Amino acid sequence: MKKNQHILFVHIPKTAGTSFRISAEEYYAEDEVFYDYSIQARETSKLIVEKIYKYQDFYGFYNTVLNKLDKSFLSGHFHSNKYASLYDTLNIVSFVRNPVEQVLSHFNHHKSRNGYDENFKTFIKDKRFCNIQSKALGDKPIGMYGFLGITEAYDSSIFLFNRLYNVELKTKHINKKSNHTLALEDININLLKLIERLNARDIRFYKAVKAQFEVRKALEAKGLVFTHGFIQKCTSHEIMGIAFQKDNEEAIAIDIYLGKQYLETVYARKLRVGQRNISRKGYIGFDYVYNGENKNNQKFLAFNSVTGQEIMH
Known part of the structure; x- marks a missing residue:
């Protein structure tokens, strides 16, 4: 890895982000890894709580981390714009997933981990859970991100990420075997259509990112630069x-x-x-x-x- 290479990872829920985050944890030194998963989240780094949530001092975070360390990795559930002004555009990365699968997995997570007691249809119709991928990343054209991986092609994504940033993250599959309360085959056609209608923007976004990913993969196979x-x-x-x-x-x-x-x-x-x-x-x-x-x-x-x-x- 080059010096002064600071990675900003926009962790969209249920897109294999935890696997990616854990791989980064193992690769980077402990004092090079930072988390922002909200002020209430126990994972959120003390420095983030102090600089960002207590004082809204983004430059203070920049001066403490990006301006002093040779490299770092910041991950969290936040909009890409939150930290974008501090990071090189080509060091902002994320993963996206088939929106239907993401919605289903997100529901199961809320049901099993967060005590969500509403039914699936109510969850689908809740605007907080609609189009969350394009909401997190959609303000910037996809061709301006450093790297956007695909959950369904996770191993290939890690390979390309390692090549691009000259790192050696290991391939992991954390949360892959979590206890699902609802499977894709359990969803009737009407609910499936509802998911697709309410997440139409995410579906278009995912298709565009996937097409770009395939282009990047094909270029890499030929030894060409994206x-x-x-x-x-x-x-x-x-x-x-x-x-x-x-x-x-x-x-x-x-x-x-x-x-x-x-x-x-x-x-x-x-x-x-x-x-x-x-x-x-x-x-x-x-x-x-x-x-x-x-x-x-x-x-x-x-x-x-x-x-x-x-x-x-």
Whole structure:
């Protein structure tokens, strides 16, 4: 692991986050691991209670941990925005899970661990438990996170995480055999449809993250580097976006297509205000204006010229 590499892990409930957290506990030194699972949670670190909950002193936490330690790992049930300003964007990580499975597992956890006494339908309809994955991570385009693993591909996720951050976390499966009060096969079709309707945003989010994960895995198999970024604007005559790679100070070459027609290669070297702390001092933007006629209103596409990876909309 490189020095000054501080990982922020957004632990979404019932996504294998506990397994990941325990693996990190074993890898990092005791004084490099910090937890924020609410002020009431016994796991929450004393430093977090003092700096964050007692004094709301986020800079004090930064100065005590990120500014002094060579590396650290902060995990907890919080929105990614809570600590995002303190961390490098590419060091913010999380795991996501099939939303139906996540809702079911979350209910079982509340039933067995938290004394929840309502029925499953009531739980499903409670807004606190709907779309919690996209709520935790949805304010930032998925291509701007350092790493988003997939619960159903946990072993592969750990492998990719280790490669990306040059660490050696062990694969663990904590809580895998917990006592479930309700199984997927017990859910009738109406309840299943209700889960899907009330968690439609999470389902779209999960599909996008899973697609990105498969791209990252395929690139890794070929020895190629994943390109972070996203499309900021796409009209019938213009496309704008961001593209950059971890540990690469070169501007990314981007091939622009209109449908299947190649148009031009541009470079992601224009300034994007607000992105100065990400890579290349914020000079990671690209744009292209099409002066021709787009009769069929085809969609503009952008690909890394070297790897062929599409920059996601």
